[in-house]
Amino acid sequence: MARTTPPRPVNMAEVFPELAGMTRTTTRLHPRRGDPTVERSSVGGPLLWPVEEPWPRCHDCHHNKYGFAPELTSLHEVRAARGLVTGEPSPLSAEDLETLRRSKEGVPVAEHALSPMPLLPVAQLYATEIPDLVCPPGADLLQVLWCPFDHEDDYTPNVWLYWRRAADIEHVLLEPPEPALVVDEEFVPHPCVLNPERIIEFPPLHLIPQNLAERIRHWEQERHMDYDDDLSIPPGWKVGGWESMWTFRDPIPLGCEQCGSDVEPLLMMEGGNFTPSWRAVEDNAELGEVPDGESHPGVRIGRGYTLQIYCCSRDRRHPCVTAMQ
Ligand SMILES: [Zn+2]
Ligand SMILES: [Zn+2]
Incomplete structure (x- = not known):
């Protein structure tokens, strides 16, 4: 179903003509809970993963760096709580069972007990469906996976990108390995289908020349507008x-x-704080008062x-950079 962003209350390019040259297109994904398939773009859905390619795993330490013992949950428990379980859970290994049991007794998880951790699919994006997805030469499909734990560098899940040509994949891996245990169910996206919509946006204030940014701040106070939101x-x-604005830092x-080049925004994901003015016309009509959170992927960052994912401006196949903003 199409999703339509309501028009902005004012066109900033008319108020500040200097902004007219700074617009960019972006594709809002509008993920909504559903039953995605490997043939379509999705969040938290199955991936078009070639059967012959080993499933990636994270080898970082997943130890308790906060000084308290986060309780582990099995992925099966997360799905059962969401009403998504149809069959029997895949049995946990003896080692995972022991780790889970000790965690529930409040025993901190040993440093290497959760390594290597199979990655979890986060998003699959086909260029044919997402107009602003710029792929490296030869690719038309982006797969985003993460390790659903906080990691030391930025207290966020580690993210991996896989660029592919969909036509190259002959046989799809039907039952990929999964992390049996997770700390935080908010790193396990609800399966969502996408409703891509291309819109025009203006830069966040920190990327606007200071003099103009100050005039915008002054203007929004006078007009009771909120440029950021x-x-x-x-x-x-x-x-x-x-890129999204930086909120808490x-x-x-x-x-x-890898090469020191600039990075550019690739994918922005966010689970909370939805500003009502951006709610799609169709969502207002369909969902009425139902909070957005109940129909979204349910991912929560910090x-x-x-979580803004950037890729290298010289070669998109270089490892991505992520920042919590
Ligand atoms: Zn990891
Ligand atoms: Zn690079």
Whole structure:
């Protein structure tokens, strides 16, 4: 079903003509809970993964760095609580059972008990469906996977990108390995189908020349408008366009770890704080008062922040960079 973002209350390019040259297109994904298939774009859905390719695993330590013992949950328990379980759970290994049991007794998880951890599918994006998905040469499909734990560098899940040409995949891996145990069910997206919509957006204030940014701040106070929340970047999952604003900390300079080139925004994901003005016309009509959170992937980053995934501007196949913003 199409989703339509309501028009903004004012066109910023008319108020500040300098902004007219700074617009970008972005594709809002509008993920909604459903039953995605490997042939379509999705969040938290099955991947078109070639059967002959080993499933990736995270070898980082998944130890308790916070000084308290987070309780582990089995993926089966997470799905059962969501009413998504149809058959029997795949049996846990003796080692996982022991780790789970000790965790529920409050015993901190040993440093290497959860390594290597099979990755979890987060998103699958076909360029034919997502207009702002720019693929490296020869590719038309992006698969995003993560390790559903906090990791040391940024207290976020480790993210891996796989660029593919869909036509190259002859036989699909039907039952990929899964992490048997997770700490936080908010790192397990509900399966969602996508309803891509391309819109125009304006840059976040920190990327606007200071003099102009100050004039916008002054203007929004006078007019009781909110540039950050209502006039620049839409909330939620989106591809391309501008990076999200930085909310709880100042912007950090980022670059490609492989070649040092600049990075550019690829995928933004967010689970909380949906500004009502961006709610799609169809959602208002269909869902009425139902909160957005109940129909969305249910992913939560930190205290409801955004996870912005960037890729190298020179070669999109270089390892991605992520930032909680
Ligand atoms: Zn990991
Ligand atoms: Zn690079």
